[in-house]
Amino acid sequence: MSINIAKFGGTSVANIEAMRHCAQIVINNPATRVVVVSAAAGVTNYLVQLASEELTSDQKETILGKIETIEFAILTGLETPSPVSIKLNELLSLLRELAFHEEILHRPDLKDAILSLGERMSSLLFAELLCQMGCEAENFDARNVIKTDSEFGEAEPDIALIGEQAGKLMKPELSRCVLVTQGFIGSDCNDNTTTLGRGGSDYTAALLAEALNAATCEIWTDVIGVYTTDPRITDKARPLPELSFEEAAEMATFGAKVLHPATMVPAVRKNIRVFVGSSREPNKGGTWISRDCEHEPHYRAITRRKDQVLVTVKTPNMLFASGFLQEVFSILANQHLSVDLVTTSEIAVSLTIDNPSNSVRSTLNQETIGRLKEISEVTVEQGYDLITVVGNNMHSAAGVSSKIFAAVKDFNLRLICYGANPHNISFLVKEKDSTNVVKALHQDLFEQEQMPSHSVGFKRHQHANHG
Ligand code: ADP
Numbered sequence: 001m002s003i004n005i006a007k008f009g010g011t012s013v014a015n016i017e018a019m020r021h022c023a024q025i026v027i028n029n030p031a032t033r034v035v036v037v038s039a040a041a042g043v044t045n046y047l048v049q050l051a052s053e054e055l056t057s058d059q060k061e062t063i064l065g066k067i068e069t070i071e072f073a074i075l076t077g078l079e080t081p082s083p084v085s086i087k088l089n090e091l092l093s094l095l096r097e098l099a100f101h102e103e104i105l106h107r108p109d110l111k112d113a114i115l116s117l118g119e120r121m122s123s124l125l126f127a128e129l130l131c132q133m134g135c136e137a138e139n140f141d142a143r144n145v146i147k148t149d150s151e152f153g154e155a156e157p158d159i160a161l162i163g164e165q166a167g168k169l170m171k172p173e174l175s176r177c178v179l180v181t182q183g184f185i186g187s188d189c190n191d192n193t194t195t196l197g198r199g200g201s202d203y204t205a206a207l208l209a210e211a212l213n214a215a216t217c218e219i220w221t222d223v224i225g226v227y228t229t230d231p232r233i234t235d236k237a238r239p240l241p242e243l244s245f246e247e248a249a250e251m252a253t254f255g256a257k258v259l260h261p262a263t264m265v266p267a268v269r270k271n272i273r274v275f276v277g278s279s280r281e282p283n284k285g286g287t288w289i290s291r292d293c294e295h296e297p298h299y300r301a302i303t304r305r306k307d308q309v310l311v312t313v314k315t316p317n318m319l320f321a322s323g324f325l326q327e328v329f330s331i332l333a334n335q336h337l338s339v340d341l342v343t344t345s346e347i348a349v350s351l352t353i354d355n356p357s358n359s360v361r362s363t364l365n366q367e368t369i370g371r372l373k374e375i376s377e378v379t380v381e382q383g384y385d386l387i388t389v390v391g392n393n394m395h396s397a398a399g400v401s402s403k404i405f406a407a408v409k410d411f412n413l414r415l416i417c418y419g420a421n422p423h424n425i426s427f428l429v430k431e432k433d434s435t436n437v438v439k440a441l442h443q444d445l446f447e448q449e450q451m452p453s454h455s456v457g458f459k460r461h462q463h464a465n466h467g
């Protein structure tokens with residue numbers, strides 16, 4: 001049996017009406033045997049506040065009240081709320097206990113425990129809604145399958161163990177019922193609850209698709225597919241009918257929030273087609289992401305990643321010294337910091353680090369800077385955004401980069417990365433310029449001719465390199 005995994009994001013499960021659209025999508029496709037849900041919109045942000053801010057009891061009560069209002073509104077929207085109300089109240093009691101735990105601000109394991117509750121509540125309610133709409137469904141605890149390391153807040157999944165657990169605990173149930181499980185959460189070898197990083201429900205869906213040999217994985221969200229750029233930046237952005245795995249992976253890595261950065265990794269490993277569409281408007285179609293996509297345009301999309309930090313390390317010792325870069329990178333690697341752009345000169349190296357303010361853990365800290373200062377002079381500059389143009393054969397086709405640089409000629413580009421990869425050209429710009437940079441690029445790359453997105457390019461199959 002070829003199965004489908006359907007994931008519904010926060011706005012898709014924000015209230016009972018939104019949930020009904022999702023339930024109908026599940027019911028309409030008998031191949032959907034596993035449903036992955038996010039926390040209702042806003043809930044995870046409230047949970048992050050409870051887990052990481054110094055709050056008075058009154059402030060905690062206010063936040064708990066807001067979460068309860070969201071969850072109870074969904075509960076009372078069910079035809080017969082009673083079967084799940086006891087379980088929901090148990091989860092809300094646990095939430096209160098954790099919120100008032102005296103070590104909540106200092107124990108990452110407690111943070112992840114509290115963060116997991118949004119998904120645990122929404123999956124409970126969504127499973128009940130599906131049952132009430134006539135679909136055989138059960139709530140399933142993802143923590144029994146999504147086994148991870150103990151890096152709380154950004155846990156790394158154990159692919160082999162996930163495959164084993166999914167085969168043992170999920171597969172045998174799929175002919176009997178639809179399993180409704182939580183995105184974003186997992187557990188370590190001691191059964192402590194862990195989380196995969198913000199936006200991680202997409203990743204959960206892809207991991208389960210891989211583990212269960214699914215043919216497709218659907219990401220249902222609040223937009224009708226992946227767009228040429230974030231539709232919140234410009235209303236000229238338009239949905240793309242298709243994307244290749246490589247393009248989607250680049251877009252996710254470089255800031256297209258519609259997909260968690262790691263989503264494509266399991267899909268690529270198992271050649272699983274991924275669909276992105278709107279749960280409110282499923283009839284409008286969406287984006288299909290696959291290995292064999294029809295066309296490979298030079299320019300496919302523009303992404304933006306905010307909150308980038310530019311670190312420059314400078315030392316005269318770098319002149320002719322081998323091992324300096326290795327030392328710099330090993331300091332960063334020890335802190336699990338990933339570097340995107342690097343430029344070097346004779347005595348200095350500049351690099352960019354992703355430092356998102358809503359991240360569960362703080363990425364660039366004083367300890368790291370201190371260690372870099374032991375070996376070099378260090379400058380840290382904040383307030384940059386990373387802009388990436390995603391496409392194909394960008395480094396080998398004449399004129400591709402000049403069109404991009406012509407579009408942004410009025411802006412100061414701080415750092416440029418070009419040629420390392422055929423699928424992207426990235427540069428760093430001041431935060432205040434970034435919206436205009438994206439708009440200018442979008443205009444020149446996508447708004448000049450009213451042609452379908454695949455018109456600039458060629459068929460992938462004509463390429464000898466692609467099988
Ligand atoms: P969900 O809660 O369903 O996971 P997200 O908010 O995480 O939804 O992702 C959907 C949002 O991603 C959209 O509302 C849109 O603003 C943003 N986004 C950023 N880049 C893109 C893009 N290239 N295409 C579509 N949406 C994008």
Ligand code: ASP
Pocket residue numbers: 009010038039044045118183184197198199200201202
């Ligand atoms: N609820 C989590 C978050 O808001 C995970 C997700 O929505 O994908 O980050």
Ligand code: MG
Pocket residue numbers: 009199202257258259260
């Ligand atoms: Mg998301």
